[in-house]
Amino acid sequence: MKKKIGLILLTLILAAGLLAGCGQQSTGDEGNAADNGSGKAAARSLEDIKKDGKIRIGVFSDKNPFGYVDANGEVQGYDVYFAKRIAKDLLGSEDAVEFVYVEAASRVEYLQSGKVDITLANFTVTDERKEQVDFALPYMKVALGVVSPESKLITDVSQLKGRTLIVVKGTTAETYFSENHPEINLLKFDEYQEAYDALLDGRGDAFSTDNTEVLAWAINNKGFKVGIESLGATDAIAPAVQKGNTALLNWLNEEIKTLGKEQFFHADYEKTLKPVYGNSADPESLVVEGGEM
Structure with missing residues (x-):
């Protein structure tokens, strides 16, 4: 008898859980956009x-x-x-x-x-x-640039053959070098600070991202220089x-x-x-x- 009651209770608990799940709506971080199950959610109008x-x-x-x-x-x-x-x-x-x-x-x-x-x-x-x-x-408009140590300045892409270039994942720099220069070894990071730390530590020979960005960084970091100021097409931001x-x-x-x-x-x-x-x-x-x- 106790076993039968236990099975009935378990069935009721599972049913309640299923009903609760059907009634919930997955939202974005702020709770204003409903997820459709594919990771996408309706934008706020x-x-x-x-x-x-x-x-x-x-x-x-x-x-x-x-x-x-x-x-x-x-x-x-x-x-x-x-x-x-x-x-x-x-x-x-x-x-x-x-x-x-x-x-x-x-x-x-x-x-x-x-x-x-x-x-x-x-x-x-x-x-x-x-x-x-x-x-x-x-x-804004922008092209790619390459910054490297002044003591081993990279002034042409050909100098990077077989060497390590630092890039940030999801950037136009990653796409450009992956598609056009497979002979260059890419060291990829999620964040810009990680990429710059790697350059400072000597884990790569150079770093590439928007020329506006590397120019600003080189100005504030003695011993580094933008040897390639414009690479690829001029793009829109x-x-x-x-x-x-x-x-x-x-x-x-x-x-x-x-x-x-x-x-x-x-x-x-x-x-x-x-x-x-x-x-x-x-x-x-x-x-x-x-x-x-």
């Missing part, structure tokens, strides 16, 4: 964001001077300056932005899973990425939203056009990039106004 009073924007936390956390624990940089203006114009206050730190390889996933509404993490537009996310108009989030995409495009009329991105450059680059970079080679390359 423009109206959803307005009702919430907060916009979640993905930025880097370790890529100075574009997105980084300063000594006081505050997030700063070129992308951050833009993100705050988006929050102000959309929601009435710079404080209405919630920064979500992303890595290069997670930028697409964070959009697809609804963890962020917009990605501003120095996101280069590529055909492959266009299939996964929707890009707004560009606000643009905000991205989840594919199909048309209302938010259209709002962003209009915002970029409007900001171009006041030369906003030149002001952004003066505030966040010029203190780093000084006279070593021409803003006209980097800044894009009004979405026009």
